[in-house]
Amino acid sequence: MxxxxxxxxxxxxxxxxxxxxxxxxxxxxxxxxxxxxxxxxxxxxxxxxxxxxxxxxxxxxxxxxxxxxxxxxxxxxxxxxxxxxxxxxxxxxxxxxxxxxxxxxxxxxxxxxxxxxxxxxxxxxxxLNLNALNQLEKMTLPTLFTLQNKTFLMPLPNMRIEDFLDRSIGYVPQDVVRDGLPHFGSKRDDWLGKSRPHLGYDIYVDNVPVFVMADGVVIRATHSRLSGAYVKVHHGNQLYTVYVHLKDIAVQEGQTLQQGDIVGYIRGPAGNAVEAQLHLEVKINDMSTDPLPLIKDYYQNQAQILQKITHYESLLPQLIRGREQKVREFLEQNGAR
CATH class of the missing domain: 2.60.40.3470 (Immunoglobulin-like)
Known part of the structure; x- marks a missing residue:
């Protein structure tokens, strides 16, 4: 025909x-x-x-x-x-x-x-409609921080910096024992009788695309049992971002990305995450670094945002003690695994 x-x-x-x-x-x-x-x-x-x-x-x-x-x-x-x-x-x-x-x-x-x-x-x-929507979302992504004269945008749609803080450092997971606290350096796997530092920053969201924060090249796009689907992007000058606990990957290794391109999707918990979330890592010279000081530096002239960060930081010691108590109770009831 x-x-x-x-x-x-x-x-x-x-x-x-x-x-x-x-x-x-x-x-x-x-x-x-x-x-x-x-x-x-x-x-x-x-x-x-x-x-x-x-x-x-x-x-x-x-x-x-x-x-x-x-x-x-x-x-x-x-x-x-x-x-x-x-x-x-x-x-x-x-x-x-x-x-x-x-x-x-x-x-x-x-x-x-x-x-x-x-x-x-x-x-x-x-x-075509989806591409137009993605272009609109790319235009409205706020800056999260700058690093080595590069601008890194928010990796999630419809999220202001205030929302980002509420869903990350200000968020207490539903299963705080197994998921751990979201901040960089928090304990992981202590409920299994061992401990390792958390080398990323968790943002608790669901059913959303995840955007690459800056121009770069995909050097890893794969799956693992603990991470679920994850993508690692090299931004030049030994700067990397890693997007973990994705349900689906939208890119492939070797692909060149423009800032704001979709790398994958959060659709429910993935890997060892109990609750849907994006585990975000920022690496300098391939060494993980805490993004919060970078955020504080970028927003140093916005008092309301700094006050929110200070408030959440002041709550962390109490939250850490509370979680450690819950971990001890868990180990007493279940024994180290």
Whole structure:
């Protein structure tokens, strides 16, 4: 079957109208290689296929007569009208008699004729919309810190610096024994009878994309039992960021990224995380560093943000003692593993 795409002559991409009937065709448009018929309660009755045209009939439906002229090797025009019996017709006229491919997609108050398939066209449109949304999100990501004259943006969407602090250093996990506290240097695996330092910064979020913080090259994109899916990006000058506890990875090793590109997705807990979260690591000379001093330095002139950081830092000693007590109780009840 012959596949083709239509090019619309700029004589009017959209005709909208209203005739006052309860059930009527309100607009006929040509969008992304598909004819879209919008209506208010019309009932599709039949689709007649002839050598050089398609005729779509609606019952109990009215429409003000209209026409779109199409400049294409395949289709010449699109015409619609109604008669006194309250039957409306949409007629698609083809230039030549040919075996043309099409597909119908019918939804509430919407009827589409797609050339050649609706699924492919709607998927392409969805991808275009997603890309546009991603571009908008990239434009609105706030700066988290600067390092070696590089700007590192927030890696999460719709998150201000205040929200970032609330969901990281200011957050107490639901299972504080196994997940540990979010700050850099907190204890990990002590509930297993051993201990290691936490070399990242946890931000508790769910069902969101994760953005790369600066331009760079993906040097690791893989999975492990403890980390789940994770991505490591080199930003030059021995600066790295690592994005851990992802559910899905959106990049591949060797890929060059622009600041704000999606590296993966948080969708529930991954790896050994009990609660959904992004474990973020910042590495200088490939050595993990605490990002909080970098954040404090960047926002040094914003008193409200510094006050929030100071407040959360003042709570940490008490939170650490409380968690250590819970770990001791856990070990007493369960024994070291």
């Amino acid at each position: 012959m596949m083709f795409f239509l090019r619309l002559l700029l004589l009017g991409a959209i005709f909208s109208f209203s005739s006052g009937f309860a059930a009527e065709i309100t607009a006929v448009t040509f969008e992304q290689s598909r004819i879209v018929i919008r209506h208010t309660g019309c009932q599709a009755q039949s689709l007649v296929r002839e050598e050089q045209r398609l005729i779509l009939s609606f019952t109990a439906c009215q429409a003000t007569e209209g026409r779109l002229l199409l400049l294409d090797k395949a289709i010449t025009n699109l015409h619609w009208l109604s008669d006194d019996s309250q039957r409306a017709q949409v007629i698609i006229q083809f230039a030549l008699a040919q075996d043309y491919a099409f597909e119908i997609d019918e939804q509430e108050n919407l009827y589409q004729i797609c050339f050649p398939r609706c699924h492919n066209l709607l998927k392409q449109q969805s991808e």
